[in-house]
Amino acid sequence: MTDATSHCYTLHDLAERLGARVAGDGSIRVSGLATLSDAGPDDISFLANKAYLKHLANTRAAAVLLHPSHADECPVTCLTLDNPYLGYAELSRLFDPLAQRPHLGVHASAVIEAGAALGADVQIGPQAVIEAGAVIGDRAVIGPGSVVGADSRIGADSRLHANVTVCHGVVIGERAILHSGCVIGGDGFGFAHDGSRWHKIAQLGGVVMGDDVEVGSCSSIDRGALGDTLIGNDVKIDSQVQIAHNVQIGDHSALAGCVGIAGSTKVGKHCMLGGGVGLSGHLTICDGVQVTGMSLVTNSLHEPGVYSSGTGAMSNAQWRKNAVRFKQLDDIAKRLARLEKHHGGR
Amino acid sequence: MTDATSHCYTLHDLAERLGARVAGDGSIRVSGLATLSDAGPDDISFLANKAYLKHLANTRAAAVLLHPSHADECPVTCLTLDNPYLGYAELSRLFDPLAQRPHLGVHASAVIEAGAALGADVQIGPQAVIEAGAVIGDRAVIGPGSVVGADSRIGADSRLHANVTVCHGVVIGERAILHSGCVIGGDGFGFAHDGSRWHKIAQLGGVVMGDDVEVGSCSSIDRGALGDTLIGNDVKIDSQVQIAHNVQIGDHSALAGCVGIAGSTKVGKHCMLGGGVGLSGHLTICDGVQVTGMSLVTNSLHEPGVYSSGTGAMSNAQWRKNAVRFKQLDDIAKRLARLEKHHGGR
Amino acid sequence: MTDATSHCYTLHDLAERLGARVAGDGSIRVSGLATLSDAGPDDISFLANKAYLKHLANTRAAAVLLHPSHADECPVTCLTLDNPYLGYAELSRLFDPLAQRPHLGVHASAVIEAGAALGADVQIGPQAVIEAGAVIGDRAVIGPGSVVGADSRIGADSRLHANVTVCHGVVIGERAILHSGCVIGGDGFGFAHDGSRWHKIAQLGGVVMGDDVEVGSCSSIDRGALGDTLIGNDVKIDSQVQIAHNVQIGDHSALAGCVGIAGSTKVGKHCMLGGGVGLSGHLTICDGVQVTGMSLVTNSLHEPGVYSSGTGAMSNAQWRKNAVRFKQLDDIAKRLARLEKHHGGR
Numbered sequence A, B, C: 001m002t003d004a005t006s007h008c009y010t011l012h013d014l015a016e017r018l019g020a021r022v023a024g025d026g027s028i029r030v031s032g033l034a035t036l037s038d039a040g041p042d043d044i045s046f047l048a049n050k051a052y053l054k055h056l057a058n059t060r061a062a063a064v065l066l067h068p069s070h071a072d073e074c075p076v077t078c079l080t081l082d083n084p085y086l087g088y089a090e091l092s093r094l095f096d097p098l099a100q101r102p103h104l105g106v107h108a109s110a111v112i113e114a115g116a117a118l119g120a121d122v123q124i125g126p127q128a129v130i131e132a133g134a135v136i137g138d139r140a141v142i143g144p145g146s147v148v149g150a151d152s153r154i155g156a157d158s159r160l161h162a163n164v165t166v167c168h169g170v171v172i173g174e175r176a177i178l179h180s181g182c183v184i185g186g187d188g189f190g191f192a193h194d195g196s197r198w199h200k201i202a203q204l205g206g207v208v209m210g211d212d213v214e215v216g217s218c219s220s221i222d223r224g225a226l227g228d229t230l231i232g233n234d235v236k237i238d239s240q241v242q243i244a245h246n247v248q249i250g251d252h253s254a255l256a257g258c259v260g261i262a263g264s265t266k267v268g269k270h271c272m273l274g275g276g277v278g279l280s281g282h283l284t285i286c287d288g289v290q291v292t293g294m295s296l297v298t299n300s301l302h303e304p305g306v307y308s309s310g311t312g313a314m315s316n317a318q319w320r321k322n323a324v325r326f327k328q329l330d331d332i333a334k335r336l337a338r339l340e341k342h343h344g345g346r
Helices: A011-018 A050-055 A068-073 A084-094 A316-326 A329-343 B011-018 B050-055 B068-073 B084-094 B316-326 B329-343 C011-018 C050-055 C068-073 C084-094 C316-326 C329-343
Strands: A021-023 A043-046 A063-066 A077-080 A183-186 A191-193 A198-200 A207-209 A220-222 A229-231 A289-291 A305-308 B021-023 B043-046 B063-066 B077-080 B183-186 B191-193 B198-200 B207-209 B220-222 B229-231 B289-291 B305-308 C021-023 C043-046 C063-066 C077-080 C183-186 C191-193 C198-200 C207-209 C220-222 C229-231 C289-291 C305-308
Touching: A011 A021, A011 A077, A011 A084, A043 A084, A063 A068, A063 A084, A068 A077, A084 B191, A084 B198, A183 A207, A191 C084, A198 C084, A220 A229, A305 C316, A316 A329, A316 B305, A316 C329, A329 B316, A329 B329, A329 C329, B011 B021, B011 B077, B011 B084, B043 B084, B063 B068, B063 B084, B068 B077, B084 C191, B084 C198, B183 B207, B220 B229, B316 B329, B316 C305, B329 C316, B329 C329, C011 C021, C011 C077, C011 C084, C043 C084, C063 C068, C063 C084, C068 C077, C183 C207, C220 C229, C316 C329
Parallel strands: A043 A063, A063 A077, A183 A220, A207 A229, A289 A305, B043 B063, B063 B077, B183 B220, B207 B229, B289 B305, C043 C063, C063 C077, C183 C220, C207 C229, C289 C305
Antiparallel strands: A021 A077, A191 A198, B021 B077, B191 B198, C021 C077, C191 C198
16 A cells, blocks of 8 residues: 555666676666565566465566576566575665655654753654653654653664653664554553552663664563663564563564563573463573464573474364363373273383 | 433434334433443333343333343333344444534644645544545544554544554545554564574555454554555454454454454454454464464364364362373373273273 | 662661661661662662572672561661561652652643643643543643543542543542553443444443552553443553453452453452463452463352463474374373273273
8 A cells, every 4th residue: 555656776776785686687667566476567576485486477577586596487687686585675675665755853743841852863753752851863753642751762763653652761772663552661560469458669670672673563561670671682572562571582582463571581582482472470581492372481491492382273162172171181191090000001 | 431411312213213113102211321230210221132131120221122022021111123232232322422522623733744635524633643645534533642644544434532543554444443552554573584683674565444444442453564454344353452464354354352363364254253362374264263262273274163272271280280291192192092002992 | 771869868767668677877878779789889779589688698788678587697787677578669669760750730732621620730741632521630640642531530649651541431540550552441342243244332331440550551441331341449450451341350459461351251359360361251250369371261260269271381392292182182081981991990
């Protein structure tokens, strides 16, 4: 639905930006990026996954970015690159209409409190609020309705989309992308119980993020109780994710949608958590761990690798029978051991 | 807590609107709608579920909407209808205070950027933002603090409650209801890995919704990577739901709270996903599938029916014993097979 | 990251506020609160968990709050208290920079609709909206970009952080804390099906909260269909929680992140739901129930105690084998029973 007509590049231009090689006419101009099957004569396309090779022969694209080994099969001009998926990522950014929007400056309706500091060339959208003591880095974009709390810092070249909330005393690194509805620095969930009721523990820590972090729509990252919640460099967080107080996420880790991480758990570098994964509190997850979707992890993981829990879906009728038996599982195991003891068979 | 005193209908009026038949005095006026046990002498009530039949005899309601087969048991005037639950739905809308609010027009504090187009009789709440190129359909209501991004279209008679975000290049159909805090068109979660770090894949697609879609509070529907994320007609989405990029949801499907659907999965028509259900990416779920609460589906489903996964709750002591045995299940199965082989019994 | 230098107390002051006893020099001044290992010479620290006792001997804190039984081991001045964790909670609030912010009054950019009533000493942040008929209690704080809907009431001394949405006809008690992005009073998920499509059931109830309730970032509490959704006193709700229409939560219960509760379920008093727990609709959960993380409860629970469901994480390779066997579990149980019948062993 996005109108990309304002972008127009020659294949030569693109090849230069991507470090690719043109096989064919480099003067051809393309104004859009599309899949092999959807692309039209003004589009460039790409082949990065063999599953789509079947669409290559019939593509109507003006040109295709692909691995050199597929150049011979390409019916149109091609750009060759060793990692065409990376090349696709770069192309996508070149055709992103957001990157080509006019500079909007600071909107008249935005509220910049006294004592806030705005860097060079910042854009502050309508109805945004920058509280006292906040520092907005050079070229940062603060979307409409977004709020940057007192004494928080937004790194250079970061973008807060619309209706983002960065609470007080939070540090966002450079080139961050915070999507709409996300909340960085809400209170962690801390209470002391006196035997009959709860007493709030004020959350005095903050959130400190490295550079190149992305946070999805409606995700929440809570501030620390005393120390800070720490998000490393190049950490990618999807939508609807909950990160509790004093969690630490190592560099380059990626968390898919609906992940929930309880307080003080440390996730290593280069970890990948599938959608809906839950991590209990106070765990240590080492570097290089992957957890598959909707698994619950209640113990620390000290070896890299892939981990899972749960059961796969089946028909409800079949499931009902098996789920009942799950409640008898310990009994089943004991009865089996008894049979083995009496009758052998191992 | 909602004051419904401004609504007042005769039973005759109501019967006409619902296509119901009055058995009794049609000139009785009612000003509210309540359950059989809560209703007072100014209220109409309804019986749509036999579980509540026991409350009929003692209701203090002025009138009751019910199936003709229960008319004889009704101690007060009744409206009869073949599907009283549908009738209740219609009554509820007649007594909805939102439907009777004064027209507010475009609030002075709202920001309507140059190049945005407002239809006839639109209402734009305080602090709302309509970006350049956005088109707001006739009679649409944009709540306080909501943002409609550049080049997005909101269909006629749609309502965005407060603090909704519709990102750029999104199409919302007619009669949509978007609840507070929801985000339509945030970026999908797409990155290419170069072996050491992530490179963002700009999300160039949009979100295209049919007519009569409802989206709950704090839900997120991500924009497509290249093509669009597609939400059919009459799709109902509850709160805290995450729909990833390029997902397709067929007409008339309903997704309960906390559902998460990973990228590119296609859900058919007339499907129902229970609360907390997770669907992996790139699946095809056929028409007429129901999945029970908190189930994980990792394979395509080609037959309509009810599906489930997981285990039911039990006491933690019992659960601990059984959960440990789950880890031995393959071993248990093999040992059983060995015993059977040695000792027969099948 | 929070600058706490504006707080400064003598140990004597603190002891008096906490009801603690100073062992040492009560005139020492402290300006911060930190853990035993992080504290510096201007900080007070605390020992509330024996796991941290090992850090006591080497702490650089000016003073430590602890149980009298540990006073002898403390190398610095100490404050003794029977429940040092409760004392820590109180200290945390004394050092909370939010509590010491200057009073901001009603910001010029806030929109207060005609017919809204503001109590004494309220603070209304920039870009906030108070709709007609809303009542804001004395000393309440409404954060930037927050919206209080028509005819809603915010109790005295409550705080709505930034970008909170309280819909129309909602009652928030006293001393509530509502974190950014949360939505109180969005529509419940109610539709009647006519055999081919959905008809909306307008949600005519509200949400009524007791006093001392806290709701985390991006959580949603839906309004009732006819009666109200009810949240008791001293209920603590974490981030990303979904509470459906007509749910009731008893006093002093605590719900961790990502909990989802389906419609009309009643949760008792003093219950604790772990992260990601799901409760089906129309259940009754008695007082004093605890449910461990990511468990699904589909039946009412009539006995206090700890409940669980699910399976623990293991290596994906091990899990695949066991998960397949789960689908055979009923068969395994029947085969075992057959073997037992033929060969004894019980």
